[in-house]
Amino acid sequence: MAKITLSNLRHSYLPTPKAREDYALQEIDLNWDDGGAYALLGPSGCGKTTLLNIISGLLTPSEGAILFDGRDVTTLTPEQRNIAQVFQFPVIYDTMTVYDNLAFPLRNRKMPEAEVDRRVRETAEMLEVTNLLNQRASGLAPDNKQKISMGRGLVRDDVNVVMFDEPLTVIDPHLKWKLRSKLKELHQRVKATMIYVTHDQTEALTFADQVVVMQLGEIVQIGTPVELFERPQHTFVGHFIGSPGMNVIPCELRGKKILMGDTEIPIEGSFTEEAEGQMEVGVRPEFVSFANKGLPAVVRKVSDIGRHIVVECRVGDVPVRAIIEKDAPDVGQNIHLKFEKQQTRLYCDSWLVSKPSSAANRKMAS
Ligand code: ADP
Ligand code: MG
Numbered sequence: 577m578a579k580i581t582l583s584n585l586r587h588s589y590l591p592t593p594k595a596r597e598d599y600a601l602q603e604i605d606l607n608w609d610d611g612g613a614y615a616l617l618g619p620s621g622c623g624k625t626t627l628l629n630i631i632s633g634l635l636t637p638s639e640g641a642i643l644f645d646g647r648d649v650t651t652l653t654p655e656q657r658n659i660a661q662v663f664q665f666p667v668i669y670d671t672m673t674v675y676d677n678l679a680f681p682l683r684n685r686k687m688p689e690a691e692v693d694r695r696v697r698e699t700a701e702m703l704e705v706t707n708l709l710n711q712r713a714s715g716l717a718p719d720n721k722q723k724i725s726m727g728r729g730l731v732r733d734d735v736n737v738v739m740f741d742e743p744l745t746v747i748d749p750h751l752k753w754k755l756r757s758k759l760k761e762l763h764q765r766v767k768a769t770m771i772y773v774t775h776d777q778t779e780a781l782t783f784a785d786q787v788v789v790m791q792l793g794e795i796v797q798i799g800t801p802v803e804l805f806e807r808p809q810h811t812f813v814g815h816f817i818g819s820p821g822m823n824v825i826p827c828e829l830r831g832k833k834i835l836m837g838d839t840e841i842p843i844e845g846s847f848t849e850e851a852e853g854q855m856e857v858g859v860r861p862e863f864v865s866f867a868n869k870g871l872p873a874v875v876r877k878v879s880d881i882g883r884h885i886v887v888e889c890r891v892g893d894v895p896v897r898a899i900i901e902k903d904a905p906d907v908g909q910n911i912h913l914k915f916e917k918q919q920t921r922l923y924c925d926s927w928l929v930s931k932p933s934s935a936a937n938r939k940m941a942s
Contacts, residue, residue, distance in 0.1 A: 580608040581641075581643040582641075584604075584640040585627075586640055587623075600626045601793045602794040608769065611767050613760070613785050614784050615772045615774060616771065617816075618790035619816070622790045623790055626793075627790075632661050633649070633653050636651070644736050644737075658734065660729040660739070661740075662741065664745050666725040671713075677724050678699055678731050697709075699727045699730055699731045702730070708720060719751050719755075721746075730762060737770070738768050740770070742774055756783065759772070781801040784801070787800070787801060791810075791816075797813045805860070811856060823859050823895075825856060826855070827922075834922060836857070839870065841915060842920070844917055847922060859920045861897040862899050864899070864914070865898065865914050865916070873911055875906065876907065878906075878907060884900065887900060887904055891913070898913065
């Protein structure tokens with residue numbers, strides 16, 4: 577197991593990159609503790625696989641360094657880095673049995689057969705594939721193949737890090753939740769540093785202690801699931817995490833007041849004119865409610881989704897969603913919105929306007 581450091585990392589697939597958009601990864605700095613469970617979360621094309629392949633050694637970065645426990649491994653191969661990587665699609669030997677597939681990474685390292693047998697059976701047990709051990713891999717269903725692929729990543733106990741790149745893509749939806757919680761359990765048992773790449777917030781938030789949110793080749797926030805939910809550093813994080821995501825509403829900062837039209841919006845802490853740029857208020861639908869006074873809005877749509885009701889309103893042209901438990905207003909009704917002060921944040925050019933508590937959060941990210 578190892579602590580992983582990424583230092584001044586940048587990557588372009590072009591031979592002579594010039595502009596910022598020539599880079600698949602912008603400048604990345606990161607410290608991952610030994611034994612942690614991490615997720616890389618972001619939309620398709622944001623650079624997750626690129627970053628993962630740089631950490632594993634399949635790809636050499638254009639700039640910067642990767643360190644395992646302080647040792648520079650930037651020029652080392654994946655084998656020399658001693659990592660295990662599980663890909664989006666199963667990588668197994670079809671002609672071998674499940675047993676031999678799981679044993680392969682161990683026999684490769686000349687482990688004594690008795691020890692191989694112990695590890696293979698233990699891994700099979702964890703993944704609930706013991707009954708398949710003697711079957712030929714070619715006959716397996718896709719999700720069982722992927723389980724074996726994961727098993728090949730988890731069977732060794734001497735790796736520095738186990739990496740998963742969207743491993744549940746080929747898994748049936750009804751099996752996904754099961755494997756997802758299984759992986760969490762596996763991390764607790766195996767105690768290896770694990771990096772899990774996904775575009776699915778639920779997968780990231782269930783698996784990881786710390787989630788790295790990426791957008792356009794850049795890290796926009798690193799935090800625990802609770803931090804990402806409660807204090808998004810960037811409006812993108814607010815949008816991307818949550819269902820529906822955070823409301824982002826243009827506002828004006830006049831003196832120390834935050835205004836939407838003529839309505840003052842109360843926000844925790846105080847602000848001065850030091851923030852210059854495009855100002856927005858961010859508030860999650862969970863913290864929007866209806867009141868006698870407040871921000872005037874019109875109800876556009878009411879969706880009862882069982883657990884709660886999502887009410888979509890308009891403030892002028894801007895959609896604002898509220899999540900409520902009961903007593904939904906009628907579509908077309910004129911209402912007033914109230915935002916929970918402690919959970920209402922100010923953003924300037926998409927970034928959270930910093931306050932002491934968010935400064936601490938940002939420090940964590942660097
Ligand atoms: P993700 O895994 O988040 O979907 P990728 O890391 O695969 O994103 O891709 C990041 C960016 O780099 C994308 O714009 C993609 O088109 C580009 N890219 C990925 N792989 C290559 C490659 N082998 N050659 C050129 N461009 C690539
Ligand atoms: Mg990818």
